[in-house]
Amino acid sequence: MKRNMIKKASVLALVLALGITALTGCGSNSGSTGSKVVIAGSTSVQPLSEELATAFMKDNSDITVEVQGGGSGQAAVALADGIADIGALSRDVKDEEKGTIVKEYVIAKDGVAVIANTDVTISNLSLAQIKDIFTGKITNWKEVGGKDEAITVVSREEGSGTRGAFTELTGVSVKDSAGNDVDSTTKSAIVQPSTGAALQAVSSTPGAIGYVSMEALDKSVKSLTVEGISVSKETVLDGSYAISRPFIYGVTSTVSKSAQAFIDFVMSDKGQALIEQNGFIPVQ
């Protein structure tokens, strides 16, 4: 008797719950005029998006901003699938993505630091050397003036904006005759799916080299200079540091009001000040 009642009650409760949330939730589906904004894409931009979202939601209690990761490659895909309102990228928007991403907002600038394990003896690499290391032409540190130690290349996953920016600016990735990007990162590179994971891999593997957003730099790894220039806010802003990339929020042609409100906040003085506070480089 009890079991039957419990079963009936739970089915009824479920139907009711689904019904109610369907009615109230209908409006809060992303992509509609609802009060929810979903940001998906770059994991490099994600911490920044979280801080901006928290600040924005304080002043706008009727809007919820959800921050998802997935990598820069996911931005356009999620927008096209209709499951995100804003796509976050940590590299330039690719040509094939421009069909979906109709408007781009550069919200910040960032430098990609080239990092190595603390046991690596050299301190500087030229762009050409970086390219040869990451394409697998140079495999031992002694070939660039270091000790006799095998180089372990740590790379990000293919959809990573950090990887996209890094490989394009160092020449590891080039466009072929058809206009497609051909990424020649060596096949023996260890692939880590995030900034933090890449940092951890480089800091714990002797002879490792990798790349992360400059904001993620910490004492566990050695930051190398590129063509003699070290990565810093100044060198990124004045363009002397070679490997820098934009943080972009991209939207489709059907931006919801709440999403636009969030973007306006991010581009405002208040938003830019928050970006600078968090260690990134504002666009002003």
Place this chain on the structure above:
Amino acid sequence: MKTNEKIIERVIQVSAAASVAAVALITIFIFVSGMPVIAKTGLYNFVTGTDWSPTSGTFGILPLIAGSLSVTLGALVIGIPTGVGCAVFLAEVANRRTAGIFRSAIELLAGIPSVVYGFFGLIVLVPAIRTTIVPLAQKINPDVSTSGFSILAGAIILAMMILPTIVSVSVNAINAVPQDYREASLALGADRRETITKVILPAAKSGIFASIILGMGRAIGETMAVLMITGNVAVLPKSVLDPVATMTGTIAMEMTYASPSHKQALFAIGIVLFVIIVLLNVIAQAVMKRFGGAAS
């Protein structure tokens, strides 16, 4: 009242068919989403191609298959002797109290979520392999070097994860061997060891075999742990210290950012994975059915 009964029976039938509906839906979705890529590349090229560069449009999954198979094989090499040994311990050697404690321990192992195993592997096993195994290996071959992300790491963790499966099914198989066998063997003058190794284990072999197949299925299907500790390098491995990419890990890692054609390729991997695992499960079921009826 009668119509009420009929209605209820229909509702129950429909609920039971839910599993069928679920499997059918999943199968259809996976196949429909993945087939275009297989059709375009050709099944043979897809499965035997050695170049996995999905963003450039090249879809050869042999390195991924090799990755999944190598960690699975490694897990079986470690897991089968350990698992059968533990099963013998539980069923034949330990007294009731010890067996109870040990069984709880095995259940605990089974309950640990795969992401926790992966985390442990990442923090402890991968550095351990790098700092202790490599110097040992270098005594044999001085060129050996690894970051620790390797088949070995995956195999060890997977072995721990499939151990409970192998143990519990093998214990059932051993317990199903009739007591007469043991008594007859002892009466004929064999000691306990010979009874176990020459009489009981052979009699339970189809059940043990089924446990191995099930363990294999679990190992091939495991995702989180291998994603975190095998390095995700889509290259055919040359030694157990090399990093690999598994089919499951690749799908999980690349799914989030894949372009439509890339996504199709991942679904295609899903098809291959699905077929392999369903086949393994069917074999295991068939073997268990045979053993269930033939344990006399």
Place this chain on the structure above:
Amino acid sequence: MKKKIQSHMFFGIIWLVAGVTLAALVIIMGFILVKGVPQINLEFLTQEPRSMGSEGGILSVIVGTLYVTGVAVLLATPVGVAGAVYFTEYAKSGKIVDTVRFFTEVLAGIPSIIFGLFGFAFFVVFLGLGWSILAGGLTLAVMILPTIIRTTEEALKTVPMAYREGSLALGASKWYTISRVVVPSCKSGILTGVILGLGRAIGETAAVVLTIGGSLNMPFSIFDSTRTMSVHLYLLASEGISQEKTYATAALLIIIVFIINTIANAIGRRTVNG
């Protein structure tokens, strides 16, 4: 003499194997608990995460976990119990039953990543649910369905035929017999299965991360994205955000799974005895 040595060696190896296995368990659990439990304090359990989870607690994650697994269990239990009832009470043999049972076994063996793929393509994108608790809950429900069907079947089988026959002899209809006599008398067995399914759902990561997303906001409606503890652990570990929080989350997860399994076992034992 030789036989004795062989015998000793054999049993020595067996004990060694058992010991090594036990040691492995102790090492894993010990390592995580020792490093993680000290990090679990009231703040950890009651505060929301800040700075991508490197500060604060995991309150929204805990709520998210309860929410998602709750939805999954709520969806899977009626369907699973009904399915098991069908197998044991209505259609006991025949090709249709065998086919359905076969499909249930197949469902049980499908790896979680395939569920994740399917959940993403079907629930998140195709049905337009987006990354949400509902999408994740539906996916998990399909995953734990076989567990609930199996354990409910086992439980139903333990009910003596006499109960059914007695009830029918007294004039009750078949449905009345099932719903008021058979099912209630094995309800602890069914509960065990539900709790086991719950345990599986909580530990699940691959299927969930693709369908729930990873928002750290406190979830309210069924359409909100959230994180479960497994997903949070994975993201913390792979992002390398905070060692302490990662250990704490792992420890909390193991403890909760342990508690759930213990409860399930305790209830299961009651069925056998009572």
